Structures are given as C-alpha cells and as structure tokens.
Amino acid sequence: MDSNQQISKSTNLQINQTLHLADTALILGQRNSDWCAHGPILEQDIAITNITLDLIGQARNFYQYAATLINNAENKNETEDSLAYLRNEREFKNFLICELPNGNWAQTILRQFLFSVYQELLFEKLIACNDQQLSAIAAKSIKETKYHVKWSSEWVIRLGDGTEESKTKMEQAIDEIWMYTGEFFIANDYDIIDVTSIKSKWLEKINEIFEEATLSVPENTFMQSGGKNGIHTEYLGFLLSEMQVLQRTYPGANW
Amino acid sequence: MSLHDLEKLFQEKIDKEIKIEPKDWMPDAYRKTNLRQISQHAHSEIVGMLPEGNWISRAPSLKRKAILIAKVQDEAGHGLYLYSAAETLGTSREQMIDDLHSGKAKYSSIFNYPTLTWADMGAVGWLVDGAAILNQVMLCRTSYGPYARAMVRICKEESFHQRQGFETLLVLSKGTDEQKAMCQDAINRWWWPSLMMFGPKDSESTNSDQSIKWKIKRKTNDELRQQFVDMIVEQVKLLGMTLPDPELKWNEDRKHYDFGEINWDEFWNVVKGNGPCNKQRLEARKKAHEEGEWVRAAALAFAEKRKNKLNTKAA
C-alpha cells in the first residue's frame, strides 16, 4: 500500500510535468494560429503558421504520452483530445505568457523569441533526462525550436533596429510581457529538470540579441507567476471556451 | 514585323501548344486577360483563407486543427505562387493587392458565403475545392507558362484538400444524429454556390470566347459544371446524404445527370458585393495589410541599414 502510494505520487508528478509541457505548447500554438490569414505579408503569414503547426505537433506528442501515463496508472480512457478539450482553466498548467493576447506583430514575435530561447534550453536538458519518452519528444522537437529561435531573434533585431516606430513598438511589447518571463525559472514540485539552472544561459542569449536590436533588458521587474500551478490570467478562460466549444457542446462525439 | 504578323505568329504558337513565356511578344489583350485571371485567382486563394480560418480556433480535435491550419496555410502559398506568376506580366503584387482592397479587382464569390458550422469545413473542402480542382487541373495546361507551372505545383498540393473535406463529412455522416444533420445542412447550403463557381451558362456568353482560342481556358463553364455534377452525385451516395435539387436525375440520352436551374439573381448579387460576407472579407484583408505596413517598412529599413553597414566596412 505504502509503495503503491509512492508510485502513484511520482507518476502523478510525471503526468503533471508532461501536461505542463503539452499545455504550454498548445496554448501558444492556439494563440499563434490566430495569425493564419491575418499576417503582415503572405510570406510571414506562412512562416508563423509553420511555427504554429510545430507547436501543435509538440502538444500532441506530449498529450499522447500524458494519456498513456494516466491510463496506465488509473485505468482511465484519456486521449490527446480529452486532455486538450475537456479540462478546465484551473487544470491547465501552461505558462501565463502563452495565453496572453497576441497584441501586434512586435508582441507576438517577442513572445516567440523569449519563449523559444527558453524552450530550446529546456529541451536540451530534457533530452538528457531519465524519462525516455520525454527525452525522445524533446530530441525531435528541438530541431523545430532552433528554427523558431532563429526566426524570432531575427525579427527582434529587425524591429528593434528598424524604424523609430518599430523600435517604440518593441519597447512597448517588452514592457507588456517581460514580467511573464520570470515564471520560466520558478521551480515546481513536478519539474523533472532544474529550471533555475537554465536562467543564466537564457539571459545571456536575450542580452546578446537585444543588444544587436538596440533594445535594453528591463531590470528589477516584478514577475507574474501561477500558470504552472493552474492560476491563470482571465484570458485563458475565454481562449478555452472558444477552443473547446464543439467537444463541450456535443459530448462523446467523434470528429 | 507588322502587328498582324506578330498576332498570327502568336496564334500559331498557341495552336502548336507552345507555351508563352514572360518575355515573348503577346497581344495586349492576352496580357490583360491573363493578368486579370491570375490575379483574381490569387485573390481568391487569399480571401479563401478567411472562411476556413474562421474555424481554426474551434477545430474539434488536435488532428483536425493541424490539418485545417496546414490547409489554410497552403492557400496562402497558392496565393503567393499565383501573385508571382502574375508579377511576370509586369504588375507588382502591391498593385494587385491595392486593386483587391479598393474593390476594383474581384475574387471568387464563393468565399462571400459564411462558414456556420464545423461541417462547413468538410463541405468547403469537398464541394468548393472539388469544383476548384476541376478548373485547376484544366489550367495546368493553360498557355501562359508561369501560370501553368504555378498550377502544376498547386494541383499537387491541393489533392489532399478535397480528400480531407470528404473525409471530414464521412466521419460526421457516421456520427450522432446531430452530426448527421450538421453534415446534410452544410451540403444543402454549399451545393448551389458551388455550382455557381463555374460561372454563367455558355449560352449567356454572347461573344466568341477568346479565352478558349488562346487556350487560357480549355473547357467551357457548362462542360466543367456538368463534370462536377456527375462526379458529386456519385460521391454523395457514399455519405448517405442528398443534394438539394429535386430535378437531379440521370439522363440516359446525354449520359449525364440533369440538374435544376441555378438562382442567377443570387449569383449576380454576390458578384456585385451583396453576398453575406463581402464586406467582412475585404475588411479583414485590408486590416491585415494596414496593420502590417509598419512591419514591412521596418524590415526594409533594417535591410537598408545593414547593407550600408556592410558597405562601410568593405570600403
């Protein structure tokens, strides 16, 4: 009994870790997908949509793994879709930064940059972790993430060092979302890797790109957090109610 | 060489199935017709992203979401290939987009209908893309080289669009009663507009059709429409659904299906801008373009700065 409980506790952490990774990828993908058909120019509409597809692909891999873990542990019948479509606001474990509205192009590419740099460092660690499945998903996904970093950092530089207007918009975007980056590095009981350990490398890369973009990294900003534990902004509820509408309206239907 | 000789030579090339390339001599009207057709085709792809994009955020499963995004993204690609083909005729993409936004240039009226339920994603893929593909397969052999090459690439990519549309409906047709009703309702709403996509009846075309003579088009509206009806009547049976036309029946003499009269009033009204979504579609395109202006300007300014920096370094 005692050992059973221990297994279930560690499995539980493993499930939450996987859901956190899945939710984060999905919610950012969901937000980015709003750009499809509304981008600033066709070529970039296509580019950001490729990133959206990568993120949704990652989310599916993580959800499928989470479903397997849950079904093995609890004799349930979860699927990638039941996990994405039938959990509520308090159950989602994505970072707050993912659920924020897109804002303008500056805010969207800045978020992508801040997040993708984090994600690449995270995946590097995950590849080396002792959960084989997470390691495999990270190994597959990191190739995509590297491209996201490249694409988004070029946009940060371009807009930061572009026109007066674009620079102002980048500065406003930094003001708007920088306070949501602190959460990347706050350890949680379900973390499989030490997220605090990647902060310096993350900051190094951000500094490097911001410098080239003639932008400055804010200091002493108050940091928001809570997403990893299911305490979200008010934005998430609306996002979910839109995303989940068909599954909620027609319970049990196949699509 | 006189204009008459040039025109004669040009027509000989067309008759011999030799493609016309951008720098070749071509009659002014041929250039204009192609430019109008290709740019309107491009606009149709871009505006066509909107009714489907409408359901990306609400797609009912992650798989369907990914498929739908990929499909809408393909349409952006197709618009891009087509704008590029049109640009070889000497008009910039900017200019074409301006013409779309000012209401001067048209796009396929089908995209002025609303997508009201998830089943519309299936019906649009199956019927609208199905109708488009018949036209596009024909256009792979069109006489203007860059247009034909763009169409070959597009047809390759489009083949999954119609299949996924049909499959979306197939799943609904085997689902709950509500899903079946949703499926039938979408077919009912999209059937007639799809038939209208082929344009007015041939008998309404008063002039000899120069487009056919120049092999820009290779089949008439009625030929394509009939081909479409014959194809869909068979496919709808597999869905266990019906088409909303009581006059639809096999004609043994013609070896084709007869079908009812299209509501041409509606057709002309949508062309003229009175469709349910004409305004909304154009507004969405304009908004994206206008909000992107500072982004495009910044990228250009940055490229300029970087070039100067490199030049100073080199000097």
Added chain:
Amino acid sequence: MMNIQIKKFYYGDIPDSSPSSSNDVRSTENPWPLWEIFIRSKQGLDHKHAGSLHAADAQMAIENARDVYTRRQEGLSIWAVESKFIHASNPDDAEMFYEPSTDKVYRHPTFYDLPDEVKHM
C-alpha cells in the same frame, strides 16, 4: 479583334469594376524586393527554379523560401537571387541563338550506324 468581351466567370475573369478615380487607390509603400528561388531537391541534383517570393533581405529570402517552398520536404538546399540581378536572353534572338544547332545532327550518338557486334559503345 480588340473588341473582345470575355464572359467567363470562374476565378479568372469576373470583369474588374471600371476604375473610378476615387476607387483607384495606389499605395505609396515601398514593397519588399522580389527574389527568385532555386531548390536542390536531393543531394546530387542541380538546384532548380522553384518560383519567386518577396523578402526584405537575402537571409529572409532564404528563410521565406524554406517556409514557402519546402513545406513538403521538397528541398535540401536553397539559393536565392534578387530577381533584378537575373539576366535573360532575348526571345527575339531565339532564331540566331538556337536554330543553328538543329542541323548538327552529327553531334548526337544516334547519328552513327554501327554493326550490332560492336559492344559497349
């Protein structure tokens, strides 16, 4: 001949509305340059013209080409050339350029009749 009125209404040719001066907007925006994209689909093959696209600079042209022209594993290598730098032969020169080679059949191996006994040639 110029009095053509095409009444076909597929994508192509719904007639444009007649341009009224108030309607005919021309933006003053400076568009991104046009680039020609060449893609190597497989190691060992030549780069082949895939199409064109717009980009602000060369790096972006290559990345746009990746996103636009290799969504279905079409490529392993990309070249981008700004379209204005492409020099093309003139179609009016076609006769003097290409026809003189049509009567040099002796350049082709099939020109030579050899007995079947000759192998490996």
